[in-house]
Every structure is written in structure tokens, then in C-alpha cells.
Amino acid sequence: MLSFHLKRAEQAIIARKAHGVRDLDLTEPQCKVLGYLVGGVAKSCTQLSREALVTSQTMTGIVKNLETKGLVERQSSPDHGRVMLVSLTPAGVERAAAASGFSERVERGLREAMSDEDYRRLVELLDRVARLAPEVTATAEA
Structure with a gap:
């Protein structure tokens, strides 16, 4: 199935990135x-x-862990007193830059492992799947 292959590729990329950012004490x-x-x-x-496509509860846990590590801070919103806004600390800015650099190197490595034509075609096909999927009509089989 197509969704299996998409998920397998996504998980392989995420696993490679996750392995690399362990040295930064990050998930x-x-x-x-x-x-x-x-x-x-x-x-x-x-x-x-x-943005992350996760539940609010999951995000709250991630933010709490980042706050414990001193990478983010929470402050009350000036517009809505009950809303807490999350922002990077100076240490968070540095760690974000390091993590981004690693992620970019993984992406660049994948890109360089493919021919220009394969990469262009892959991106084109993935974009096409994203456009077509919402329009697919699925009917239940009896």
C-alpha cells in the first residue's frame, strides 16, 4: 500500500534525525x-x-520538558491573561540552530544520494499525492 511506503520513508528519516540529535539532549x-x-x-x-499535528496534551508535555532543560520559557499573553506563550531562551536559540543544522545535513544527504531527476520526480509525486488524497472518493465494499 502507498501509505505503508510513505510512512516507512518518513519513519526512516525521523529515526536518522532522532539518532543525531541525541547528542544535543533532544528528541x-x-x-x-x-x-x-x-x-x-x-x-x-x-x-x-x-503546527506539529499533535494533541495539545502532547505539546504541553514537550514544552514542559523543554522548559525543564532551560530551552523555552512561558509567559502570560498580554492579550489573553489565561493563555501562556512559549518562546526560546538564549540557550534554546543555540540548541535550535544546532538541531536545524543537523536536520539540514540529513536532508541534503538524502538529496545528494539521488539523481537530480529522481529527486525532482519524488517531490513531484509526493506533492501530487498531497493534492489528490483529499479528493479521492472511497466507497465501502459489501
């Missing part, structure tokens, strides 16, 4: 969150969970 999901906060824009856990 791959933590690296994603740090990346979402790069640029100085503070975000709520709800915003982060939407």
Missing part, C-alpha cells in the same frame, strides 16, 4: 518545536500543537 519532536519558535515569535501550546 526529534523537541527539535521541531524549537524550530517552530525560531525567529522570536512566541506561540501558545495550541498554536504549536496545530
Whole structure:
């Protein structure tokens, strides 16, 4: 099945990145969150969970772990007192840059392992799947 092959490829990439960022004392999901906060824009856990495609509860756990490591801080939103905004600390900025660099090297390595034509075709096909999937009509078989 197509979804099996897509998931297997995704898991292989994530596993490679996760192995590499262990030296930074980070998990791959933590690296994603740090990346979402790069640029100085503070975000709520709800915003982060939407970007990461995880539940708010999962994101809250990730943010708490990052806060314990001193990589993010939470402050009350000036607009909504009950909303807590998450932002990077100076240590978080440094760790985010290191994690991003590793991730980029993995992506570049994958790119370089393929011919230009294979890479172009792969991206084209993946984009096509993303466009077509929402329109596919599925009917139950009797």
C-alpha cells in the first residue's frame, strides 16, 4: 500500500534525525518545536500543537520538558491573561540552530544520494499525492 511506503520513508528519516540529535539532549519532536519558535515569535501550546499535528496534551508535555532543560520559557499573553506563550531562551536559540543544522545535513544527504531527476520526480509525486488524497472518493465494499 502507498501509505505503508510513505510512512516507512518518513519513519526512516525521523529515526536518522532522532539518532543525531541525541547528542544535543533532544528528541526529534523537541527539535521541531524549537524550530517552530525560531525567529522570536512566541506561540501558545495550541498554536504549536496545530503546527506539529499533535494533541495539545502532547505539546504541553514537550514544552514542559523543554522548559525543564532551560530551552523555552512561558509567559502570560498580554492579550489573553489565561493563555501562556512559549518562546526560546538564549540557550534554546543555540540548541535550535544546532538541531536545524543537523536536520539540514540529513536532508541534503538524502538529496545528494539521488539523481537530480529522481529527486525532482519524488517531490513531484509526493506533492501530487498531497493534492489528490483529499479528493479521492472511497466507497465501502459489501
